[in-house]
Amino acid sequence: MKEKHYLTPLFEPRSVGIIGASERPDSIGGVLIRNMLEAGFKGKLFAINPKHETVFDVPCFRSIEDVPHRLDLVVISTRAETIPAIMDGCGRAGVKAAIVLSAGFSESGPRGAALERSTTEVARRHRIRLLGPNCLGIIRPELGLNATFAHGGALKGSIGLISQSGALCTAILDWAKPNNVGFSNVVSLGSSRDIDFGEILEYMISDPRTESIFLYVEGIRDARRFMSALRGAARVKPVLLIKVGRHPAGSAAALSHTGAMVGEDAVFDAALRRAGVIRLYTMGQMFAAANALFSHFRPRGNRLAIVTNGGGPGVMAADRCADLRIPLAQLSDGTVAKLNEFLPAAWSRGNPVDILGDANADRYKNTVAAVLEDANVDGVLVILTPQAIIDPTAVADALIELEKNADKPVVTCWMGEDLVRQGRRKFEEAGIPTFRTPEPAVELFSHISAYYRNQKLLMQTPASLSHLRPPSIESARLVIETALAERRKVLNEMESKALLAAFRIPIAQTVVARSATEAMVLAEEIGLPVVMKIDSPSITHKSDSGGVRLNLTSLAAVRSAYQEILEGVKKTHPDAPVNGVAIEPMILKPNGRELMVGVTRDPIFGPVITFGEGGTRVEVHKDRAVALPPLNPFLARDLIRSTRIASLLGEFRSMPPIDMESLEFVLLRVSEMVCELPWIQTININPLIVDENGAVAVDCQIIVDNVSPAADRYAHMAIHPYPSQLTTEWTQPDGVKIVIRPIKPEDADLEVEFVRKLSPESKYYRFMNTMRELPPAMVTRLTQIDYDREMAFVAIIDQDGVETEIGVCRYAVNPDGESCEFAIVVADEWAHRGLARKLMGVLIETARDRGLGYMNGVFLSNNERMLKFVKGLGFVLSNDPEDNSVKLGVLALQD
Structure with missing residues (x-):
C-alpha cells in the first residue's frame, strides 16, 4: 500500500475543471484550456462557462455543480468578486483543491483583502485546499498538467520550482526550453493565503520525480513551518533559493507584492545557511546552478585551484575568490614536484597555476589531473584564452574525458567567442559548467562550496548542555518578572548581569x-x-x-x-532617569580582545544571536555575524569564524591565542538563555573581554517584554531545540534500564541496525514492504526531525557499553494542525514485555501536551495484534472507505 500525500488532488489530479474557460485567444481562460490540451493532460478535463456548450471540443457546463463527475482540481480565472460564490459551489460539488489565478485581491487594497478573506474562509469551511490567489498556476509535465496561463509549457525533468512571482516563473520557463532544462513541478504561490512554501516543500520531499528544488522568495508568513520544511527538503535534495528584498527599498516592494513580512537580510541568510540551502542572488546564477545540478556536482569543500594559460585571467579569478572569501588551495609539495616534471620552467609554481600560452591539450589534461589528485584541492577552475597555437576544442575534449572520473567539481571558462564556441558547446553537452569570463565561474564554485558547508550546518542538532553546571532558570525568571511587574522592560546593569550569572556566564560584579x-x-x-x-x-x-x-x-x-x-549626563541627557552610578572592578587583561555577543529579535525568525568585534568600534567596523539558535559547539565555532575579528583571536603579534573554549561557552549559554527565557528581546554584552585565561562580561544590557502563554515552551524559536526534558528512564522487573528519549541525527546507525534486525513480518506491518534495510534518504528523514511538527522517541539499552535501539515510535502533525499520524515498532525479542505500551504512553502524552486534539493511525486489516493493541489504548477503529485492506484508528487526546 502506498500512502497518498494529502496534496495529491492538487499535484496529481485525475479530473480538472477550468472555470472561466473560453476560446478567446486573449483571455486567461482561453490560454488555460489550450495549455491543458497541448500538454496532453492524462485525466478528465471539463470546461465551465455558462456561455458555451464546448470549448475547443471539451465539454462545457454552466456551473461546477452541473459537471457529472467529482473533480479533484478546479482552476479559476474569473473576476475576483465572483470567486467566493464559485468557491462555495465547488465545496458543494465535492472539489478537493482549487487554483485561483485571478488578481484583484489583497494586493489591490481593502476591498480586495476582504474578498481574499472571504474566499479563504469558504475554502476552509469546505476543506478545499487553495493555491493563490493572484498566481500563475501549476505545471506537472509528467502528467500533462499545465494549469497556468503561461505561453508554453515545460520539459519533463527533475527540478521542482516554487515561486512567489508568476512573472519569474514565465522567465525561467522561457529560458529552460532552449537550454534543455526540465521540471518535475512548477508552482506559483501568489498570495499563498492557504497553501504556502512549507506544504509545497513537504510534498516535493516525498515526490520521487523531484531531485532538486528552486525557490524564489519575497517573504514568508510562518518561519517555523518554513524552516522545518526547508531543512527537511535540504536533507535529501539540493535546495537553491533566490530571496529578494535584500535592501530596504526592495523589501518594501516585496511586502506590497505579497503581503508577507521580510526579515533583515543577514538573518535570512543565516537561516538559509542553517537550513543547508544554497543562496543565489541573480537569475544568471540560478541558470548556471541549474546546469551544475545536471552535471551532478560532488562538493567537497571551498579550496579552489585555478589552471590557466594566461596570467591576467588567473588573477581576475583569484580576485573574485578573495571577494567571496573562497581560499585558493595551497598546492602540496608533491603536486608542485609532479607539475615540475612536465610543465615549462616558467610556469607559476603556485596557484593560480599558469601553464603558459603555448599549452596544448596534453599539458592541460596532465595539469588538471595532478591538481585534482591534491588533497588540499576541493575543486578546479580551468581557464583558456584562444592563443595562436592552441586548439580550444581539443583541450575541451581532453578535459571532458578526464572529468568523467573526477570526484571533485570542475568548472571551465573558455574566454572569447568564435574560436572557443565549439569547445563551450561540447562542455554543455557533457554537462560541465562553462562560462565566458572567470568571475561567474568562481561564483558558481562558491555556491557549490556553500552547499557543502551549509549541509554540515544542517546536520547540527544542538543537544542539551546537561554536562555543564545547570543554569538557575527560576532565579532568572524572577528577575524578569519583577521588572515587568514594575512596568520596566529595560533591565539595569545589575539585573542584566544577574541573568548572565544565572546561566553561569562570568561577569564583572557590579554594585550601584x-x-x-x-x-x-x-x-x-x-x-x-x-x-x-x-x-x-x-x-x-x-x-x-x-x-x-x-x-x-x-x-x-x-x-x-x-x-x-x-x-x-545632565548636560547630554537632561531628561534621562538616573538610578545612580554603577561601580565594578577594573578588568585588566593585557592580552584581552574586546568582543560583542548579542541577541536581537527578528520579526520573522525570532531570536538571533550576533557576534563580532566589541568595544567602542562595534558600530564603526560593523564586524558582525549572525546565527539562529539553538547553537552547539560546531555552530558556535562557525559563527566565530564568520567574522573578521576571528583572525585576531589566535596568536597575534605578542599576544597568545585566546581561550576559545571560554568564548564558545559564552555563546552556548547565551543560546540557552534565549531558548529558555522567551521574554528576552535583546541582549548586548559589550565588551566581553576574552584572553588566554577565559572570558568575562564587563557590560551588559538586556531588554525584555511580556509574552503570551504557549503550549510549546519554544514557540518563540524558528528552530525547535532538542527537547532533552522529554528523556525518561524505565526499569524492567529484571533490572534492565531502558532510556526513552527523542531521536537524534546521530542515531542513524542505530536506526539502520534496528530495522535490519526486524523480522520480515514486522517490517511489512511497519513499512508495508519487506525491504532488507532502510534507504539512506529514509534514514535521514526518520532521524533528522524538527521536534515541532513531528516527534520520535527511541528506546535504548546499554549492552556492554554499546547503545542498542529496541523500539521507536513517532508522530507527524497533519496539515490541520490539530491531529497527528503515529507509527510504532518494537524489536521482535522485546514483544510482550510492555515496551510498546510504554512508548505509546510517552508519545500520546507528548502530543497531548502540545495541544493536539487527535492521534490517527493506519493499520493493515490482517494485523490483528496491532488492532487489539490500539483498541486497548482507546483508539476507535473504522474501515477505510477507499481500501478494504486497511483500518483507520482515531484517539481523542483532549477531554
Whole structure:
C-alpha cells in the first residue's frame, strides 16, 4: 500500500475543471484550456462557462455543480468578486483543491483583502485546499498538467520550482526550453493565503520525480513551518533559493507584492545557511546552478585551484575568490614536484597555476589531473584564452574525458567567442559548467562550496548542555518578572548581569552607588582600581554621554568621578532617569580582545544571536555575524569564524591565542538563555573581554517584554531545540534500564541496525514492504526531525557499553494542525514485555501536551495484534472507505 500525500488532488489530479474557460485567444481562460490540451493532460478535463456548450471540443457546463463527475482540481480565472460564490459551489460539488489565478485581491487594497478573506474562509469551511490567489498556476509535465496561463509549457525533468512571482516563473520557463532544462513541478504561490512554501516543500520531499528544488522568495508568513520544511527538503535534495528584498527599498516592494513580512537580510541568510540551502542572488546564477545540478556536482569543500594559460585571467579569478572569501588551495609539495616534471620552467609554481600560452591539450589534461589528485584541492577552475597555437576544442575534449572520473567539481571558462564556441558547446553537452569570463565561474564554485558547508550546518542538532553546571532558570525568571511587574522592560546593569550569572556566564560584579560617599565605600570593598558608569535605562551609549570613567585608582578619584558623571549626563541627557552610578572592578587583561555577543529579535525568525568585534568600534567596523539558535559547539565555532575579528583571536603579534573554549561557552549559554527565557528581546554584552585565561562580561544590557502563554515552551524559536526534558528512564522487573528519549541525527546507525534486525513480518506491518534495510534518504528523514511538527522517541539499552535501539515510535502533525499520524515498532525479542505500551504512553502524552486534539493511525486489516493493541489504548477503529485492506484508528487526546 502506498500512502497518498494529502496534496495529491492538487499535484496529481485525475479530473480538472477550468472555470472561466473560453476560446478567446486573449483571455486567461482561453490560454488555460489550450495549455491543458497541448500538454496532453492524462485525466478528465471539463470546461465551465455558462456561455458555451464546448470549448475547443471539451465539454462545457454552466456551473461546477452541473459537471457529472467529482473533480479533484478546479482552476479559476474569473473576476475576483465572483470567486467566493464559485468557491462555495465547488465545496458543494465535492472539489478537493482549487487554483485561483485571478488578481484583484489583497494586493489591490481593502476591498480586495476582504474578498481574499472571504474566499479563504469558504475554502476552509469546505476543506478545499487553495493555491493563490493572484498566481500563475501549476505545471506537472509528467502528467500533462499545465494549469497556468503561461505561453508554453515545460520539459519533463527533475527540478521542482516554487515561486512567489508568476512573472519569474514565465522567465525561467522561457529560458529552460532552449537550454534543455526540465521540471518535475512548477508552482506559483501568489498570495499563498492557504497553501504556502512549507506544504509545497513537504510534498516535493516525498515526490520521487523531484531531485532538486528552486525557490524564489519575497517573504514568508510562518518561519517555523518554513524552516522545518526547508531543512527537511535540504536533507535529501539540493535546495537553491533566490530571496529578494535584500535592501530596504526592495523589501518594501516585496511586502506590497505579497503581503508577507521580510526579515533583515543577514538573518535570512543565516537561516538559509542553517537550513543547508544554497543562496543565489541573480537569475544568471540560478541558470548556471541549474546546469551544475545536471552535471551532478560532488562538493567537497571551498579550496579552489585555478589552471590557466594566461596570467591576467588567473588573477581576475583569484580576485573574485578573495571577494567571496573562497581560499585558493595551497598546492602540496608533491603536486608542485609532479607539475615540475612536465610543465615549462616558467610556469607559476603556485596557484593560480599558469601553464603558459603555448599549452596544448596534453599539458592541460596532465595539469588538471595532478591538481585534482591534491588533497588540499576541493575543486578546479580551468581557464583558456584562444592563443595562436592552441586548439580550444581539443583541450575541451581532453578535459571532458578526464572529468568523467573526477570526484571533485570542475568548472571551465573558455574566454572569447568564435574560436572557443565549439569547445563551450561540447562542455554543455557533457554537462560541465562553462562560462565566458572567470568571475561567474568562481561564483558558481562558491555556491557549490556553500552547499557543502551549509549541509554540515544542517546536520547540527544542538543537544542539551546537561554536562555543564545547570543554569538557575527560576532565579532568572524572577528577575524578569519583577521588572515587568514594575512596568520596566529595560533591565539595569545589575539585573542584566544577574541573568548572565544565572546561566553561569562570568561577569564583572557590579554594585550601584547613589551618593559620592556610598561610591567610595563600595569602591573600597570591591578593591581599587575600579570602573564607574552611569546607571540609566535610557542611556545606551554610556561613553558617548560622558557616563564612564576607567581605571580609578584612588578614593578621591572615585568621589570626583561620581560628581563628574552625574553633571556630564545632565548636560547630554537632561531628561534621562538616573538610578545612580554603577561601580565594578577594573578588568585588566593585557592580552584581552574586546568582543560583542548579542541577541536581537527578528520579526520573522525570532531570536538571533550576533557576534563580532566589541568595544567602542562595534558600530564603526560593523564586524558582525549572525546565527539562529539553538547553537552547539560546531555552530558556535562557525559563527566565530564568520567574522573578521576571528583572525585576531589566535596568536597575534605578542599576544597568545585566546581561550576559545571560554568564548564558545559564552555563546552556548547565551543560546540557552534565549531558548529558555522567551521574554528576552535583546541582549548586548559589550565588551566581553576574552584572553588566554577565559572570558568575562564587563557590560551588559538586556531588554525584555511580556509574552503570551504557549503550549510549546519554544514557540518563540524558528528552530525547535532538542527537547532533552522529554528523556525518561524505565526499569524492567529484571533490572534492565531502558532510556526513552527523542531521536537524534546521530542515531542513524542505530536506526539502520534496528530495522535490519526486524523480522520480515514486522517490517511489512511497519513499512508495508519487506525491504532488507532502510534507504539512506529514509534514514535521514526518520532521524533528522524538527521536534515541532513531528516527534520520535527511541528506546535504548546499554549492552556492554554499546547503545542498542529496541523500539521507536513517532508522530507527524497533519496539515490541520490539530491531529497527528503515529507509527510504532518494537524489536521482535522485546514483544510482550510492555515496551510498546510504554512508548505509546510517552508519545500520546507528548502530543497531548502540545495541544493536539487527535492521534490517527493506519493499520493493515490482517494485523490483528496491532488492532487489539490500539483498541486497548482507546483508539476507535473504522474501515477505510477507499481500501478494504486497511483500518483507520482515531484517539481523542483532549477531554
